[in-house]
Amino acid sequence: MADLSTTYMGVPLKNPLVVAASAISNYVDKVKRCEEFGAGALVIRSLFEEQIQHDDTTMADFLERAANISPEIHSSFYPPIDFGGGREHMMWVEKTRRAVAMPIFASLNAVTPGSWVNYARQLAETGIDGLEINYYYVAADPNVPGSELEKRLVDIVASVKQAVDIPVAVKLSPFYTSIAHLVKQLEAAGADAVVLFNRFLQPTIDIQDQAIVNEMVYSTPQELKLPLRWVALLYGRTNLDLILNTGVHTGADMVKALLAGAKAVQVASALFINGLPYISTMLLDLQNWMGEHGYSSLDEFRGAVSQQSVRDPFGFERAQYMQLLLAQE
Numbered sequence: 001m002a003d004l005s006t007t008y009m010g011v012p013l014k015n016p017l018v019v020a021a022s023a024i025s026n027y028v029d030k031v032k033r034c035e036e037f038g039a040g041a042l043v044i045r046s047l048f049e050e051q052i053q054h055d056d057t058t059m060a061d062f063l064e065r066a067a068n069i070s071p072e073i074h075s076s077f078y079p080p081i082d083f084g085g086g087r088e089h090m091m092w093v094e095k096t097r098r099a100v101a102m103p104i105f106a107s108l109n110a111v112t113p114g115s116w117v118n119y120a121r122q123l124a125e126t127g128i129d130g131l132e133i134n135y136y137y138v139a140a141d142p143n144v145p146g147s148e149l150e151k152r153l154v155d156i157v158a159s160v161k162q163a164v165d166i167p168v169a170v171k172l173s174p175f176y177t178s179i180a181h182l183v184k185q186l187e188a189a190g191a192d193a194v195v196l197f198n199r200f201l202q203p204t205i206d207i208q209d210q211a212i213v214n215e216m217v218y219s220t221p222q223e224l225k226l227p228l229r230w231v232a233l234l235y236g237r238t239n240l241d242l243i244l245n246t247g248v249h250t251g252a253d254m255v256k257a258l259l260a261g262a263k264a265v266q267v268a269s270a271l272f273i274n275g276l277p278y279i280s281t282m283l284l285d286l287q288n289w290m291g292e293h294g295y296s297s298l299d300e301f302r303g304a305v306s307q308q309s310v311r312d313p314f315g316f317e318r319a320q321y322m323q324l325l326l327a328q329e
């Protein structure tokens with residue numbers, strides 16, 4: 001049997017399938033089932049600052065204040081948050097951590113620099129193995145340049161890293177102009193890994209009611225191509241662990257992620273669509289592929305199809321647009 005073990009930010013994982021931050025972690029029983037079906041690790045759903053603030057103030061007051069700082073707070077990128085408050089979240093993270101043996105990571109989405117540090121510290125005290133910074137900001141303010149937004153993220157990462165002694169991953173949105181440059185800045189700020197990429201629910205418009213509608217739409221396997229390309233481009237160019245996320249739906253997708261250079265993958269939609277037992281199917285498919293190709297460990301093929309390893313290094317950059325376009329009837 002091939003050895004599927006890997007590490008994520010120095011934390012040993014028995015395999016590279018990490019259950020992504022999602023509603024799966026709402027129930028300790030589900031987290032236990034993820035472990036039973038073989039998951040390598042799990043990220044607990046983010047603690048959003050709306051939850052935290054709900055302890056001290058009314059939701060309406062908070063949303064009004066927060067909208068001036070982060071327009072994201074007003075939009076529903078995730079299903080309705082249950083306003084349990086910061087303290088409840090910490091207790092629940094601690095309970096989840098104790099319930100399983102696999103590594104457990106927490107995720108934080110705060111607004112103000114002070115609260116990033118404060119809640120990162122509290123999460124670290126729950127005994128989690130690492131922290132994921134879920135930073136997302138809709139750059140809707142025409143007065144704020146992209147470089148300023150990047151600086152805010154880099155500063156948050158640097159201050160969180162100073163405040164905690166557990167590894168810190170940064171889950172990035174794909175909407176940055178120079179992802180490679182940002183990754184280097186995050187590395188200099190002390191981050192241990194980047195998760196490429198987060199996926200956001202975009203609101204649509206109901207034309208009957210002429211109103212905004214937020215609906216849960218799971219990812220499709222086609223969405224794998226964007227993170228795959230970026231992992232392949234960044235592999236060998238950064239010391240950060242590259243964790244591929246969005247569009248991983250099969251064992252074959254995991255193979256692609258590893259060939260591109262990922263240390264591990266994160267999976268959510270495929271588990272909502274197929275159920276938690278599907279974790280073992282994906283892992284078995286990875287095992288079988290490795291067996292068929294004579295690989296006994298992930299290191300033997302990780303990064304084998306990254307940009308630095310392939311014969312046509314421009315394949316990931318220009319992606320042969322001309323040939324493809326000309327070939328269309």
Ligand SMILES: Cc1cc2nc3c(=O)[nH]c(=O)nc-3n(C[C@H](O)[C@H](O)[C@H](O)COP(=O)(O)O)c2cc1C
Nearest residue numbers: 020021022023045046134199219246247267268269
């Ligand atoms: C129901 C649901 C809840 C989610 N909640 C969070 C969250 O709390 N924090 C976060 O960073 N990502 C959250 N996500 C995003 C996932 O972690 C993941 O980044 C995204 O779904 C892309 O992976 P996938 O293609 O495997 O679904 C959520 C996704 C789903 C489907």
